[in-house]
Amino acid sequence: MKANRSSKAAVIGAALLFQCFGAGGAERTPVNVYVCHRQGARIFADRPCSPDRPAEQMAIGPVNEYTSVALPAGSQTTTAPPRKKTLDADTAAEGHQRKIKACQKLSDALERVHSKQRAGYRVKEGERLRVRETQLSQTMRREQCR
Numbered sequence: 001m002k003a004n005r006s007s008k009a010a011v012i013g014a015a016l017l018f019q020c021f022g023a024g025g026a027e028r029t030p031v032n033v034y035v036c037h038r039q040g041a042r043i044f045a046d047r048p049c050s051p052d053r054p055a056e057q058m059a060i061g062p063v064n065e066y067t068s069v070a071l072p073a074g075s076q077t078t079t080a081p082p083r084k085k086t087l088d089a090d091t092a093a094e095g096h097q098r099k100i101k102a103c104q105k106l107s108d109a110l111e112r113v114h115s116k117q118r119a120g121y122r123v124k125e126g127e128r129l130r131v132r133e134t135q136l137s138q139t140m141r142r143e144q145c146r
Contacts, residue, residue: 103145110136 036049
């Protein structure tokens with residue numbers, strides 16, 4: 001049967017915390033984790049399960065430590081990118097009005113193309129109208145016009 005990963009992580013995590021903070025931060029001694037077998041399941045503990053049953057012992061070594069190093073003098077530091085300006089209500093309303101006007105222009109141009117298509121045309125003119133209709137329709141979708 002597979003060991004419960006969360007229980008293993010909890011025991012190892014507790015052992016590491018004890019190792020880091022339990023000894024007052026002075027001298028760190030290795031912490032042992034015992035693996036016992038009960039009813040076909042593996043159990044992780046910080047002490048032997050029972051004296052009459054054998055237990056595997058996992059030694060947990062010292063925790064990795066990092067000591068920061070000061071940057072050399074004159075080294076360049078990165079700055080945060082400039083923040084985007086927030087739009088006030090007036091600016092947002094002006095943008096909305098511009099979008100409405102642009103969509104109206106596209107809609108009018110598309111209606112002119114449809115009008116010419118209904119009036120009749122030669123083959124070359126029909127191909128040009130079909131291409132223009134496709135372009136206007138795609139632009140309206142891209143601009144999210146209704």
